[in-house]
Amino acid sequence: MNTSAGATTDGIVAVGLRKSYGDKTVLDGVDLHIPQGTVFSLLGPNGAGKTTTVQILSTLIPADGGEARVAGHLVDREADAVRSAIGVTGQFSAVDNLLTAAENMMLVADLLHLPKDEGRRRTADLLARFDLTDVADKPASTFSGGMRRKLDLAMTLVGRPSVIFLDEPTTGLDPASRRNLWDIIQDLVSDGVTIFLTTQYLEEADHLADRIALLDGGRIVAEGTPDELKRRIxxxxxxxxxxxxxxxxxxxxxxxxxxxxxxxxxxxxxxxxxxxxxxxxxxxxxxxxxxxxxxxxxxPDLDDVFLALTGRRKAGPADEAAHSKKAAKEFTR
Missing domain, CATH: 3.30.70.100 (Alpha-Beta Plaits)
Known part of the structure; x- marks a missing residue:
């Protein structure tokens, strides 16, 4: 794979990513090629390396080997440029409960050093896009889980990222809220945004992803469209x-x-x-x-694929999160 071509047509390209913690190898030569404006879903059992992959690609932690480009920028050499081009939304909301929806948005705009007028303009546009205008002046503590998740994603978009990492974004949401967030994700992709999705809901990956990779034992053991993967079983x-x-x-x-x-x-x-x-x-x-x-x-469905290739029935939340809290402190949205 030629990473030098990734600057214009690829959202994410990685070649030979490796990462170990002590004598435990978490990633053992992972290759990724994710075209711009597509949804890519990384699935795998607990401990497979999903969270570690997201952390490396989002500059939270360094890889031990290999190379990666995100939005055309080398992750290890152009970390600031990568951070300016991406958004990261995890399963745990970054919303401040003491602030209103609009104040949360403006806080992000301030952190990004946007001029006040531009920050207010982007805030108003995104609140309207996410159907949150009517609750713009209400504290986030009064929001439902679905509304908080929408606000969290809206906050991620203040910086107009071209690549968004969604780490189990719909965990804990009711079916209606989950479907609503799916629609928003598909709208973002229609606008040319690249989505890197990890999820414990296999039907979510099936519904959203253009391509899916199954990570097990630190390696990609299968990759393809949802239909291609299901036909293999x-x-x-x-x-x-x-x-x-x-x-x-x-x-x-x-x-x-x-x-x-x-x-x-x-x-x-x-x-x-x-x-x-x-x-x-x-x-x-x-x-x-x-x-x-x-x-x-x-x-066969993706659950059958998952079982056949990993010996486990269903993907759950990544358990490499022991390294996440420390790494997250180093990253400013």
Whole structure:
């Protein structure tokens, strides 16, 4: 991978990232290539190295080896430029409960040394964008979890970052608030922002991510679009239900490899659910003059992918966080 090309077309590029703590290797040669204006999700079991990866890319901690560019800037040599180009939002809100929504926003503008007029303009624009104008003058302590998370993300955008790291941004939110935040994230990507997402909700990665990488044991063990990853795992199948016994028996002879459910008049055929596979199956039935009453495609989900590749059922919050609190003190939003 050529990192020198990352300055104009890539949001994030990393080659051979390595990091160890004592005799424990956390990252063991991680490569990433994340195009600008896309959502990339990093999944992995506890201790896989997800939080460490975010910390390195956001300049919180140095890598032991390898190279990374974020928004076209070398992380180890141009840390200030990287910090000016990124936003970081974690699962724990940075909102000050004693301040109003507008005051929280203006505080960030002041920390970024924006002129007062510009800070007020960006604050008003972002509060409107996040549907928080009506509560602009209310203390954040009165906000629901979803409103606080929206405010937290709005604060991240005051500096107009081109790359945003979202570390489990919807943890603890109710389904409606989570969906609302998903819409906001998709709007940001439409504006050209690059999103680096870690999440414990596999359906969230499936819904949002253009590409997903699975990190285990400090290495990327699989990467691709959600559909590509799911097609790698056996267990997908097509179910055909027939209107009567006659059609069911005829189809059984044509599709001899199918698993029969005589009571429900259903045949189940192993398949990746792809368009070519569907065409081939339906073509075989059509050649025999047989119509199916109902067809459903069942493909493995990301939970199946996660289980197959890591031996664990579900990704949880990263537990490298022991290093996060110390590192976070070094970073000014």
């Amino acid at each position: 056996p267990g997908g199948h097509i179910r055909l239900r027939f209107a009567d016994q006659y059609r069911f028996e005829n189809a059984s002879r044509v599709l001899a490899e199918a698993v029969r459910d005589e009571e429900s008049l259903i045949l189940q055929i192993a398949s990746d659910g792809s368009i070519p596979a569907l065409r081939g199956l339906l073509g075989r039935l059509e050649d025999a003059g047989i119509d199916a009453e109902e067809l459903t495609v069942h493909t």
